[in-house]
Amino acid sequence: MAKILGGIATSHIPAIGMAMDKQLEQTPYWKAFFESYPPIREWLNAQAPDIAIIFYNDHGLEFFHDKKPTFAIGAAPEYHNADEGWGIQPIPPVTGETELSWHIINELIAAEFDITVCQEMRVDHGLTVPLTLMWPGHQYGHVKVIPIAINCERHPMPTPARCFKLGQAVGAAVHSYTGSEKVIIMGTGGLSHQLDGERAGFINKPFDLYCMDKIVHEPEALTRLSIHDLVREAGAQGVELNMWLAMRGALEGGVLTELHRSYHLPISNTGAGVQLLAMNEG
């Protein structure tokens, strides 16, 4: 049976990718932020996951409003990044895989998650920035990625509870897979931020810290929230907490140990968080 090593939640702010492009990691603005990642990289290198399942949201690279899935999963041998229009450098192709992907798809549909299946899919900064943060210098080619996109842009959006359940179903699918792969789960985005309207610049540090507390051992405090609650407490784009909750849902059924947590603000317009939860499946 495949093994889930743990979960990582991290913000995916485009400015992080641009800072890495320009090698600004050691500048005063960025130093403390980037210093929170080496402990996670060391853990990843020691654990050597074969597969990373990444919950993220597409920001208008692959999906436009003509056909925008609420949930979508990739089943492709490779994924490409591309020009997003405003200057972040595309990264080299991301390795995919199809066996566990199809197993997850079969199990999800059987569990009544009627997810959109993509045999070709461009992945945007929501996936590529976290991937680059975990394996800098484009050294991510050995990790097979399974992207799962969640709509965080156009209402109606899936509820936090539903995203958590999606994660649970993905976790159960990994556990029922007969391969011996080691898997990590990632949830990207957040934390609080709002880019649009007169309320632009809204950040809620106490709420972000509350989320990082609760997600470890009391995620039901967060899955009780509505999308409306998230917009109010975390800003219009703070609904990206949904990817953190999907990640956390996939970690059900084991004993969790929080190995790392950092929070910095502002990074661009956002409260930036990163958290590593190791899982002992017993």
Add this chain to the structure above:
Amino acid sequence: MNTSYEDIPGTIMFDGQMATLGYPLNKMCYSFNDAEARNAFFADEEAYCQLFGLSDAQKKAIKDRDVLELLRQGGSIYYLAKFAGILGLNVQDVGALQTGMSVDEFKAMLVKAGE
């Protein structure tokens, strides 16, 4: 139209009605993923807006670089960010435009949120 949160001022809910209103505008901004499209826009902004069938109000808001009006006309911030990006504006610049602050004031507000 039920496109605002009464208890969350300064926020337009980008729902189905707004997505319908904003479809041509967002479709145009989605095209800016492509460098050739960006060049075509700058070569003749009005003709490019016409190509996507923007309403007069949307065309005017594009011409005026009026982010709040673009939101009211159904713009999604994901796609308006691409428009802002090709104008050389980052999200702090866009935040300042929307809140009526200078960019420095806007950045100071962000920093204050961490204190």
